[in-house]
Amino acid sequence: MAQQHLDPPTDPTADPTAGPTGDALAGYLRGQATEFLRSLRQHRETGAANGTEDSGDAALALRRSARRISGTLHTFRPLLDTDWSEGMRPELAWLSGTLAREHAYAARLERLLLALHRLSGSTAFPAPTGGAADSGTGPRSRPGVPERGNLTVGAAKAGALLERQLTLARTRAHSAALQALGSGRFHAVADSVAVLASEVPLTAAATTADLRLPAAAAKERLRDAVAALPLVTAGHPYNAEALVHGLSPDPAPHPQDGPWHQVRLLLRLHRYAQEVLCGQDAPVDVRLLTAGEALNRHRDASEAAAAAAAAARTPRIAPATAYALGVLHADQRHEVEAARFAFQQSWQKQAVHTP
């Protein structure tokens, strides 16, 4: 990774060998807390219940700052009041998890329907799912029903089944998110964040402590986790590793995906720690972003593959539907493998370019 990220931001009056201290940490946390409160206001104003695009954007921004606050509390925990930060982290995790679910189900459905169309050799883009009313200009299109013109019976039925299951899950997640946002638990989180926006509970030692040490430790944890990944295998295209348990009797999510999901989280923590060190002027590390995107794709494909496998266990489905879901599952597991390859490539590039 680029060495310059570990350098302190330029400040001509400061000792050039000293890194940023507790002040920078407090500034970052206050900024994220303010952003959290702003997104929350926006979310309420745009009307979360309507599920509009604006309220979706606000929920995204809310999760974005909740993740950053939580990650920063974790990485820099020696500099913060322990009881307070350890009490707050699970609450923030609960909140961002609850808010993420609705979006995740919608994205999963879109990914799977797109894949079904691709697998059918269809050049037609599926119509957007959800309740958006159709303008009626399309040829005999019904509102809210994706076009399945070029699909086989099996692919069309598989698409309809996934749509039913994931739309139901999405609706439930939406209700759960609304309920969460109205709960006492949420108001306690929001109150804590409001306190954070004005006063960050630093320890006495934090004002002079060097932030680079905990940030370096976060980077070290990332490096160790990456070193434990099977990157040599991942770097060989078409290693067929991701589908090894494609027909395993174990219905649990693929255990081989776990270490990759873990690296995804550690990469995020590393990125947030760099933000704390470098502030808003931090140069965007494109290679780190690329690696992160590969791991997001890995997670999305892994969960989409699991959704296809779960749909195939629906009782009394037609064999053609089950066949299409099998093809879809394998396709998404190959996406998992492709994402690992992409991560390996971007990570190798980073290693080569590090001085």
Next chain:
Amino acid sequence: MAQQHLDPPTDPTADPTAGPTGDALAGYLRGQATEFLRSLRQHRETGAANGTEDSGDAALALRRSARRISGTLHTFRPLLDTDWSEGMRPELAWLSGTLAREHAYAARLERLLLALHRLSGSTAFPAPTGGAADSGTGPRSRPGVPERGNLTVGAAKAGALLERQLTLARTRAHSAALQALGSGRFHAVADSVAVLASEVPLTAAATTADLRLPAAAAKERLRDAVAALPLVTAGHPYNAEALVHGLSPDPAPHPQDGPWHQVRLLLRLHRYAQEVLCGQDAPVDVRLLTAGEALNRHRDASEAAAAAAAAARTPRIAPATAYALGVLHADQRHEVEAARFAFQQSWQKQAVHTP
């Protein structure tokens, strides 16, 4: 491709600029015809009806020389009696096609059962299929029934279905081959080959004609066909191209595979032409072999994927069976894509190494 293959074999008494002529062609054809007759004798002696390993080897050798004779008649047709060679080629193609089928079905079944075990995360190697009696030392193993210990119900049922269908096809192919070997049509081919073993019907001009010209034309046809392949796409790992019609309503074999199958045949013709030019001392071109193996794998995976898709169209199968066949189909289509990548890699290496 290696330039030295176009050089004539070293002969100190010959004009070093002159290439091999009709004599070399006649020598090669006589050699292959003799080999054909030898394999045929061996096939009869080992008893084709028993389907033993020896008779399988003999059938393989028979096909090997039939392909070489047929390919050579094609590449060097201006140097040979036209009526005779044009009459003989379809007969040789019929013979090697008929003899190839039994082996192809057996290999396809083995490939698919191995894939099912791999996809089940099973480390246990499936027991060999076919009628070979089990020694009985295995734990509760029944003769001729592959172990399915670690398979899910769906994978086990899919394996049993494929075994039933491909074993039936194999048995029919075996009978057809036996019938062909006893037919008047076959005896006419064998008679023609026997004539070829003693007297090759060269044209008057053939004795002085340079064999390098028709060989270069064969190479040119190969190059043109390779140039028409989507090699840029194939060189990008995980391009997801091979599965594009994985759920297409069209039940016909993937039309995108055709040009690759065609290159496979042209590569073989090129290889045989090099054998004619260089004789038995021809250096083995490892890169050409690697490219050829990739195309064999491409063909095998393509046909295995089609067999899985065909099995999924069996009426009244369980959804779990259909699901496993869908995963299997997609897996084999990814093998198709992997084989194209391997071909692209080996071909690029050849292009780079050519002076």
